[in-house]
Amino acid sequence: MTATATTRPRDAVGETSSGSGRIEIRGLRKTYVRNDKTVVPAIDDVDLVVEAGEFCVLLGPSGCGKTTLLRCLAGLEEPESGEIVVGGRPFYASDRKVSLTPQQRRLGMVFQSYALWPHMNVERNVAFPMTTRRARGTFGKDEVRRRVTRALETVGIGELAQQPVSALSGGQQQRVALARAIAFGSDVVLFDEPLSNVDAKVRVQLRQEIHALQRELGFTAVYVTHDQEEAMELADVLVVLKRGKVEQAGRPRRLYREPVSRYVADFVGTADILDGTVVGPVASADPGEGPRLVEVATALGTLTATAPPEEAGVAREGTEVGVVVRAEDWRITPPRTTTDGPGANRLVGVVRESAYLGASTQYLVEIAEQVVRVRPQGSAELAPGQELALYLEPGDLHLVTT
C-alpha cells in the first residue's frame, strides 16, 4: 500500500528481506524542456525488471537516457508518469502520488565524477551517508565505524582511511566512492559510468573488482556505460537504450546472437550489416519447427542465413533485411579445395589491410567490391594482397528487418 511506503517509520529503513533488491519499472516517462522550449523525451515508456542480485548494464550512445533512468531510480529526478518498485516497495507511482526522497530509497550510488567531499578525509567521506540527520538513529557510532572499516578493506584501501581525498589518484578516489556506496548495505547500487575517468589498466581491474564485490555482497547493480566490452563482461542483463526507449533487453549472448535491429547489432560487438533481399527458403531446409534457412541476395552474393522462427515475415520472398555478419564468424578455408553443397556460404576475397589487436588480428577483406571485417580465430597471419577462400556458417548469420 502507498501509505505504508510513505509513512514507514525511520527505524525500519534498511530492513531487508529476500528479493529486496528486485527492481520493477513500468511505463516510466521523463521529459525535459530545453531553454528553447523543445521537449526531450529522455525516458519514453520504459518497462524493465531486474531480479534481485542481478547485474544489469544500461548501454547506449550519448543522450539516449541512461543517466536520466538512473536518476529517476535514485529519486534525484522526478518522472512524469509510470511506476518504480524496489523490493516490493513503491519508490515512485504517478497514479498514487508516491515519490520517495533519495534518503528514503537508500540506494548506493557511484558517479563518473566520484562526487566526494574534498575537505573530508577518506573515512569521513565513506561515513557521510550514514551520519546525515536522516540516517542518524539507524546506525550507532560504533556501527558506522565498523561499516566504514569493512567497506574500505573490501575495496582494498584500508590503509588510506585517514588520507584527504585530494591526495588520492583517480582510481583510489573511485574506490572511496565505491566503499561509500556499499558501506550503507544497500540492496541496490547504481553506477553511472564509474570508470570512464580512470586509465585503461585500472579500469579493467576495477570493473573486475566491482563484479566480484557485487557477487560477494549480493546487491542488485544497475550500471551505465557506453563501453560495450565492459557491458558484455559485467552484465547478467544487458539493456540497450535508443532515444529513451528500451530497444532490447536480455542476456548478453542473446543480444549478441539475436539482435532485434541493426542498432543493437551495431552496438553490441563488431558486425558488418549487409543490405539484402530475401530470395526464398532454402529448398532442402526442414519446414518444421526451429530456425529456417533462407537465401538472401546481398552485394557479396547470395548468402544462406537463419530466419528467427518467431519472425515468420522475415523468411518471405522480397523482404528487405540486414544480414548481421560478425567479424569473428568468418572461417578461412584453403582455396579451391572445397566443394559447394546447399546452404554453403563460400566466398572469395582479397586481404586489403590488417590490424593487430592483441588477442586477434582484424583484416579488411574485399569481396565483390565490398569491404568486410574479418577476425579469424587462431589462424596464421595473412598478408595484404593474399587471396582467401572464406566460409560463413548459415547458423551464424542472423537477419534483422529494422
Ligand SMILES: Nc1ncnc2c1ncn2[C@@H]1O[C@H](COP(=O)(O)OP(=O)(O)OP(=O)(O)O)[C@@H](O)[C@H]1O
Ligand atoms: N537537465 C536537463 N535539461 C534538459 N535536457 C536534459 C537534461 N538532462 C538531460 N537532458 C536531455 O535528456 C536526454 C538524455 O540525457 P541523459 O543524460 O540521460 O543521456 P545519457 O544516455 O546519460 O548520455 P551520456 O552517455 O552522454 O551521459 C538528452 O537528450 C539530454 O540532452
Ligand SMILES: [Mg+2]
Ligand atoms: Mg550519462
